[in-house]
Amino acid sequence: MVVRHEPTLADVAEVAGVSLTTVSRVLNNRGYLSQATKDRVAKAIAQLNYRPNQVARALHGKSTNIIGVIVPTVALPFFGELADEIETALAEHHYRMLVCNSMGRAEREREYLDLLVSHRVDGIISGAHNDDLSEYQTVRMPLVTIDRDISPTIPNIRCANEAAAHQATRLLLDRGALRPALLTSRTGPHNRREAGYRSVLEQAGVEPLIFTVDFHTPDDERARLIDAHLDAAADQIDAVFATDDLSAAAVLDWAERHGRRVPEDFKVIGFDGTSAVRRALPGLATVRQPLTDMAHAAVEVLLAQIQAHANGEDATPVDSPIELPGELLPGKTT
Template identity: 85%
Template sequence: MVVRREPTLADVAEVAGVSLTTVSRVLNNRGYLSQATKDRVAQAIDQLNYRPNQVARALHGKSTSIIGVIVPTVALPFFGELAEEIENALAEHQYRMLVCNSMGRADREREYLDLLVSHRVDGIISGAHNDTLAEYQTVRMPLVTVDRDLSPTIPNVRCANEAAARDATRLLLERGARRPALLTSRTGPHNRREAGYRAVLAEAGIEPRIFTVDFHTPDAERARLIDAHLDAAAAQIDAVFATDDLSAAAVLDWAERNGRSVPHDFKVIGFDGTAAVRRALPGLATVQQPIADLARTAVDVLLSQINAHASAEDAPAAVVSPIELPGLLLAGTTT
């Protein structure tokens, strides 16, 4: 049986007829070498399809030019588009991306974080939605989050959630809603979209009504739980602000099955405004997150950290966190 394996530096040296040291000097462009020697090494590399070991490069203090990105799953429209935009932004700086899908599991996120650190990627962008993992506090490499508060010392790039939620809630009231409910993943002080909703209702003297369905609930169970919340409150609500578009789509489905006329006697607005959902539901009112700008800003902040580390500075320039970018209110036809 022929055992296939990746060619090593020693294989390149043997085929080129030179020493390991010479191959290393060619790869790292160090010292004087004749063009003939460089050509022989280059030909051997091409012949063997040799790929430099990025982990080994990192262990010798060299850049891997790889950034790790942790998201819940690229199957969700927001995170799929965010990952694509991060990849595009990184490519402009000759970096590549390694995507890790945590699937909403803290243990899997912990494993991926360990993998990225042990493989010495140049930096990490985390957008996963698990509760704060203590392991992040031990990471000693450049790190940026997207819409995730890990620590005051870790830059967090996000949409201006509270301001955008105020706009969304005001739109419901301006269009005639008097009993709007909030459908969100988790309630609490970290939920700035909830804060915006509550603030507008407080100004209007309206009692808030909040439904929660955890972000990581499986799709079939998620739809059942949303239906149960809406069924129980059907007589007490005339609108729903869902803090993501997929939940807003589930609300629209419930309204249709229950004979609610949207937007005449029932109004719905979502949040995210991804291209995928806009194509499927072009009339859905929503807040469009600036996904491309979020990705580019996260990459810029991360690369500034990487450059600071590479130049042996004590620390990168201080960043006021969170970095908030405005969302765009799209009134649609569902309000």
């Protein structure tokens, strides 16, 4: 039999010489079936390269064993490595992952959220950075966020950002910095890394100086804006705490172009500590986020929700956010 379309259950039944009901029973392991019948169905499935329709399974109340993961883009080292860790953690429980790159656009994130919900994935892990998406409040399926506060009722797993930023800023002062600036994506009470920076400077009696370059700024524009901030404050600062390593790398580039010796004249520390950036800049001082632990914690919380959902129960509430400690890596730039 030659099938010119994506094979269906009917095609499997025809090749195996059995009924549709029998094929369904084999796939779902229901009722008594002879081994010979199971073997004929298995042979037909292999011959046709039949793939079960996951959407149809979901519509019949069955698990798809697929988790949707929304991130800004896996092209960024932090989110690429986070997605890899989540995939590894999910595989341990026989789940697969569907990755959605929002590219920093709220409308794209809305479209992906709608896609995941309509395809009835078993759950969603969101690490995208668009604020005020009300659509998350209407999601009625297991949902966990990573480093993103959406709602008190949605578990958020993150690095202990404030404590880690406190350590990073303290290191700059201990190494002799007198006026460290903060380079971050946005300022405000939700920025716990900013809170850690401010608390250290307040204790030391130093006036904070904060530069902001939005997380979603295109690369060329981002480099230009960072240069502009540093140029304007060149005579006021002798160190920078950048709340991500790629920004810290841009600061190091600025320092080299302006004849600042690092760490003698100018000190720099970043945040994230991904393997990719550590390989490219092995001497960069940074805070390494516990990516493996964060991914496993997110998966464990999500699977607990999925199990409760399957049992028709409410998931056990968790104390959110779940904060995991970062690791200070002093490097050679402080």
